[in-house]
Amino acid sequence: MAVASDRLLRSPSAKESLQEAVGTVRDVLDADGAAVLLAERDGRLVLGAASGLPTEAPVEELSVVGLGPGARGGAPWVAADETDPVAAALRARSLAAAPLLSQGRLTGLVVAVASAPGRFAEGDAARLGRLAEEMSLSLEKARIGELERSWRGWLSFVAEASDLLAGTLDQERTMALVAQLVVPRLATWCAVYTVADTDGDRDRLAYVWHADETHADGLRELLAHADLAPPMDAPGPWSGFGAAPREVRAAAGSTAHDQAYAFPLIARGRRIGTIVIGRPPGERFPRSAIELAEELSRRAALAIDNARLYSAQTAMSSALQRSLLPPGVPEIPGLEVAVVYEPAGEGSEVGGDFYDVFECPEPSAGPAAAHRWRFAIGDVCGTGPQAAAVTGLARHALRILAAEDMSVPDVLARLNRLILGEGERGRLLTLLHGEITPRPRRDGVSITLTSAGHPPPLILDPDGTVREAAGPQPLLGVFDGVEFHTDTIGLRRGQVLLCVTDGVTERRSGARLLGDGQGLERLLSGCTGLSAGAVAARIQRAVRDFGPEPSNDDVALIVLRAS
Template identity: 50%
Template sequence: MLTPARGIRASTGPGGADGPPTARTSLPGDARAPSAARRFVRSVLAGWNAHALVTDDATLLVSELVTNAVVHAGTSVDLECRLDPAPGGNLVVEVTDHHPAREFRPCPRPAAGDREGAAHGGQGLRLVAELAETWGTAYRRTDKTVWFHLPTSPADEHTGALSEQALLRDLRVAEILAPGARPEPSGRRAGDRSHHRALSFLAEASELLAGQFDEDMVASLATQLAVPRLADWCAVWLDVEGAPGAIRPVPRLARVWHARESRIEPLRIALQRTPPALPAAGRAVPWPQGQYGHCRADAPHGTHGAEGPADGTALACRLVAGGRGVGTLLLGRSAPAAMAGDVVCLVEDFARRVAQALASARQYTRQATISRILQRGLLPRGVAEIPGVDKAVVYEPRGDASAGGDFYDVFGVGGGRWCFALGDVCGSGPEAAVTTGFVRPWLRLLAKEGYGVADVLDRLNRLVCEEAAEAAESGAAPRFLSLLYGELVPHGKGVRCTLASAGHPLPLLLRPDGSVRAAAVPQTLLGVVEDVGYGSETFDLTSGDTLLCVTDGVTERKSGNRLFDDGDGLAAALAGCTGLTAEGVAGRIRRAVHGFSRTPPDDDLALLVLRAE
């Protein structure tokens, strides 16, 4: 039985009379899957005494296909390896995801000089086509599988010489992984194989590090990629801002990894006690390892640092991206010989990729923080309590760290009146946030001045049109918005509601008998035409009546070519909420919207529920 990573299931078949040797595992649909798949394949093939070249090729292909499945399907991934029992049989590998609607589109080979293929997406299927004996895809109702066969004897095992056909294949693979970096084919076949493995390692590192939004995760991945391929142990420091006026950044030890797990904590303690000085930017330089004697992979447990300097070598490399240092990478080996020049060059290439991933993660974090602060400032700190009205709000900005264009508000204006609003600014990002930033205060100001619902929309529309005209003069794109705005006045028999919709999805009124109707009529967006003349609707909410207000993130939620509100889907969902509290209605509608599609929502989601008690 294999020992999988936490959260990963694995099993093996005995083979022999019971069938061909088989190993299976289930992988999570997240960033852990590719590295777990590589460990699984290497462990399985080592147990089957597979040829080293077969192991390298299988590991590379599985890493690419599992990454594709995680990125594009977003589901858990099933991985199966088995040996064909026939003489001279193949290694058979199957990678299965659970998103059968997604079709694989093999990448055509780009023409000479064309780099577009390398610039977009993974290269998994092109690599499969180059390396596999045969391959294909199988679609079923609930999942789909990409399978491939690899010959179990890719080279003459007595001489180790590759055939000319295998050499040319490796050159094509190198071109796929790193266009323009193809090695010369003449007379250096062992060097070509080494170059192929280096390119495979760098391609794998780039694939795993790209798109990571957390710098600690980048540091963790970097150390696990480096150990044991490049070093016996690895550590990453991240630069953090020091005290005001400090000249140098303060290093923070973010991650330590050792080939032997029992050495990780002693190594961390020693490195925290004596961190390395900052090396020259972009160069891997030898580093004295005597102070890290505990790092020896063969040191007896409990003797770290007690026997004086240990034999070994270490390299320190400054992590620099865009001319700015972001951290330091330190790698060590227990062998006393200095690292070869090609290894040093590989470490420097690897460090550049780690530095770029760290810089991207930091940029994302800064942007997310700014957007979060901005979003928090654009939304009300709380919603007013309204006598006789049970209420609930759901607000979920889309998950790309940008400030959304949706907003809501519920506030009192005095004299026994309360107002509510649900709006959606055209577009997203800072421009939409700016519009939201002035619309909500204007709305409150007009309501507190005593204007009725229709008059508030008329005046707000003129203000938005003036802003749009000024934006057009400065060359900026004008911003329009849809708005649902209403006023509530509690009285002895219920709550009188007056509302109007300006280009917004119409509010729905649910009666206790389960009937649902639209509670307003469509009118023009705000900011499009200056003299419109808005109207309003007035009705009473009696006990058990529920008013549902949503943005188009609900009604236009997509699943393939369908929208959530096609065929009055929202009204049908609301009709099933009879008797529920406001929170119950909000929760059920939210679950229905999320469950409408397997993909995450691609727009802000906001809804407001008002229920007469």
């Protein structure tokens, strides 16, 4: 509500602009009189400019609260008689009025009046509403200009605060930063409340900061027992400590008598919390501190809401990412299995890499049925929901088709058709898919695999020799009718099979890639004698340490070691 109307009325340019505006309103609506009413901090309406009004009009009796929900919500209206409170105050028999809005808040009214009833129609209200929009922009510019002139000593602080608030997307850290910006520049202490997620619950006290840490515990206890920070639409004095039990107020000492001021946190048209600031009783809040705190609360509200939305998006992305990864890795006789998955970035987007290792019993399952296992590691082109859709399709299709006893090449051919069937929603997919069968007498395992456009799998022999385990074949999602074949390897005791995504081979350091010049082969050769878990950990660490900057691609790998 507050627009610092007193400052606007002291500004010659603002007063001139308001007077020109009322003259325009009278001309456009052919009204007997017109006026601009500005909202004060306490909700009262004061006369900003007028033309043709009776001198005895008791404008001081008007308040924002008495306007009704339609006006407060931003809708223009027409009144045909004096039953309307604004018409009555302006001694008008008919009236057209439109709210002045600033950043979604009611900052005043522009009205046209006539001495005869029924002079204005809904079309007049609509025209007045358009004029009010233009006036709101002019008033907002004037308000900002006056604030800048009165805050010359605070401009660097506001800029610094904006930069700091824009520099974090962690909700808790943002609220802590807001409190620490307020104290001690504007107040002795600051509390940040957030709106509870459940309707009917009281707002949550999210952060408390006091300039004197010896008073912090007493203040926190006071606030925990105080009246709820009011769900106000505009800043105003706050006196909630009186609700705290006597013993709590006694333990808080002089803090229980501090004067406090509350500022709503409004972002994207809704209240997301409240900031309450306080000072000792003898230290009056100067108007400049209140105005600066109000400006800071606007910026803080958007920063906190951005952090909240980012946290929610990250949580959803993490949940979606977890749903696209297997719940666990099965135990395979004669084989050590280790996996690594490391998404790029800060978790705000779902990655395109995935892996899976699962048991695939024979269809004719019986007590003595032979068991096989399948593994897969893939990379969907891109990130986000569309890539996640293809990832989910691929991982679940692999399990379903394997359960139908389809061979590895047939699974890839069917999955290729499924991706092509997605049309524009489809994504290119590189995939390494294989089947593990234990050999008789525990003589290692036999693996048949197909590498469809994927970085080739590598075998590490006990003597440190490294070689490729499969030849390249077309990636999925490009051509229909592709026929795939398998490569078969025997993995004996001590041998290691390494399968990675291109987040490993294409890890960048300047112009160099980790996979350049058989870089991955040399790295794997140095893992001789290590367990599967140790091999996975060493490669993961090498990928992290390869470049000075964090990786911009997901990293996934599977290590199989015959034991």
